[in-house]
Amino acid sequence: MNYCDKIHYRILTAKEADFETMVDELLAQLPKNEKIIRLSFFGTPETNEQYITRRIFVRDKLRKKYGENEPASSYVSQPPMNASLIMEVMSYTPDAGDLLTYKRWKGFPYVLLQNKSARFLFTSGFHGNVATFGIGPQAEEVFKLLTDVMRKEGFPINSIIRQWNYIEQITSFDGADQHYQLFNNARSDFYRRTVWNNGYPAATGIGTNLGGVIIDLDAAVFLLPDCYATPIDNKLQVVAHAYSEQVLEAAQEKKNYA
Numbered sequence: 001m002n003y004c005d006k007i008h009y010r011i012l013t014a015k016e017a018d019f020e021t022m023v024d025e026l027l028a029q030l031p032k033n034e035k036i037i038r039l040s041f042f043g044t045p046e047t048n049e050q051y052i053t054r055r056i057f058v059r060d061k062l063r064k065k066y067g068e069n070e071p072a073s074s075y076v077s078q079p080p081m082n083a084s085l086i087m088e089v090m091s092y093t094p095d096a097g098d099l100l101t102y103k104r105w106k107g108f109p110y111v112l113l114q115n116k117s118a119r120f121l122f123t124s125g126f127h128g129n130v131a132t133f134g135i136g137p138q139a140e141e142v143f144k145l146l147t148d149v150m151r152k153e154g155f156p157i158n159s160i161i162r163q164w165n166y167i168e169q170i171t172s173f174d175g176a177d178q179h180y181q182l183f184n185n186a187r188s189d190f191y192r193r194t195v196w197n198n199g200y201p202a203a204t205g206i207g208t209n210l211g212g213v214i215i216d217l218d219a220a221v222f223l224l225p226d227c228y229a230t231p232i233d234n235k236l237q238v239v240a241h242a243y244s245e246q247v248l249e250a251a252q253e254k255k256n257y258a
Contacts, residue, residue, distance in 0.1 A: 072124030130212030170207035
């Protein structure tokens with residue numbers, strides 16, 4: 001059984017209204033007969049101060065709705081098409097042998113899925129202090145959080161199979177270094193702590209208007225020898241699992257270009 005067959009993705013949109021009303025409208029559209037793993041909101045705040053306020057509102061709303069079963073979530077500062085606010089829903093239809101567990105680490109919710117074949121980790125919305133720190137320190141802070149969660153739950157770093165890296169003003173500069181470069185420096189330090197026998201995970205660097213650094217990721221530990229992850233190639237780019245440590249060297253040695 002391919003566990004991906006039990007995962008469902010939806011894009012829900014809200015009609016133009018104030019932010020709180022749009023969030024309520026989106027949550028009212030959630031499927032009732034599936035377990036929610038991850039909710040990703042996409043909107044366009046005007047400032048980082050407003051971004052933080054709205055991010056806190058979304059988190060509080062989800063915590064009240066789900067209690068101890070709060071799904072992973074992100075609020076991404078990115079203008080959606082044809083709507084003021086959209087929500088991507090990742091849900092799961094479990095079988096009798098599937099165990100879903102909802103947890104938090106330092107206030108960040110994440111989800112574990114386990115069955116006889118594998119263990120999966122789903123995180124979302126892990127972020128640094130956008131109000132105080134620049135892109136480099138924020139990236140270091142996020143990777144420290146992810147390291148702690150993965151160690152706590154028994155997922156080695158090389159178990160990551162998919163990673164979304166949201167970076168504010170990705171092509172802008174802090175001094176001589178581009179935001180994406182600063183992020184990659186921190187990612188290099190994170191990746192170099194393990195051996196990637198099967199290549200790097202699929203990863204996407206995504207520019208945002210505001211919001212600093214945000215990382216979502218999926219990780220998998222397979223428990224049976226006939227279970228594995230299959231890489232899917234995009235012929236229009238160099239695939240992430242084809243990269244090596246030589247591509248992602250630290251900035252003091254050589255700038256990272258992945």
